[in-house]
Amino acid sequence: MDLIEQLIYPLYQAALLAVAGLFFLCRRRYRSGLALLASSVGWLWLCATPAMAVCLRAPLEHRYPPREASTYSKADAIVILGGGTLPQSGLDPDAEDPYGAVTRLGFGLQLFRSARADMVLLSGDDQARRMARRLERQGVPVDALQTESASMNTHENAAFSAAILKREGRERVLLVTSSIHMPRALAAFTNQGLDVIPAPAYDPIYPSWQAHPWWPRRAALRLSGHCLREYVGMWWYRMRGWT
Incomplete structure (x- = not known):
């Protein structure tokens, strides 16, 4: 594969x-x-x-434009998928990394601080544990964090996360991933019977350009x-x- x-x-x-x-x-x-x-x-x-x-x-x-965290509906859990760029220095707007607060992890933290849900589930191999540790350092209580570190692709992200969420009776989720990954991730999580609210985050590996559009x-x-x-x-x- x-x-x-x-x-x-x-x-x-x-x-x-x-x-x-x-x-x-x-x-x-x-x-x-x-x-x-x-x-x-x-x-x-x-x-x-x-x-x-x-x-x-x-x-x-185009179907999932970015929005302020406080404008999203409340849910049972915030699911943050791994695979994106982790912030270099911090998750707050005043950190040295100008993009840290709006990466997947940073935006998930914004949703949590906006009280959109009282639980955060980090999904995606070993990166899930690293993301959880960073959220702990930002003040997210340990008992509000769950990790799913067995998945190796988006299908497994959805299947393994759904098993954890359904076991706890949390089926309405805010799904955080990059905009270009959102269509596939949303479809995969919905296929698991979850009520999914797409919450796309910025990813620094997908920049915008001001230079000539035809210059490689x-x-x-x-x-x-x-x-x-x-x-x-x-x-x-x-x-x-x-x-």
Whole structure:
């Protein structure tokens, strides 16, 4: 599965096209070889442009615009999914990290401080424990925290978290994850029979750009790869009956 996930990313796709192109050139099939090499460079360039990255991101994000934590309805629990960027220095607006307060973890803390729920569930392999420790340092009571650290993907996030929540009679949840991940995560958690309120958070790995939209940037290439992964993931989850 790791190999398949790698092939979703443009860099690996371009590499495969280049290898195929070189193979055809070695076989003296110059037209096919050059076409594949040109496709490799063109695809990599296109996916590395902010214009392409924003085009891929927009359909994933537009249904769940960010809102102030205090505007959300109250729920039984706040579920924060791992996989995002952890704040570097703090979770408060005056911390050195300007994005810390609005990452997944920081926004989940805002929801808790706004009394949107009295329990926070952190879900996602070892990162769940690290997130829990950070929330403890920010004053969240230990008895208000739960961790689910066995899951390795979004489907398991939903299934394992739902088991914990239903056992405690907490079925209305505020789901915190990045905007581009929200469509798949929301569908997966809803499929587990939970009443889910999407609460998207900012993720620093998905920036905005002021530079020329057709000038390639490494961050744009990374964003394009993450978006393509989400589109393939949504299709795969529907095929598996996970959404």
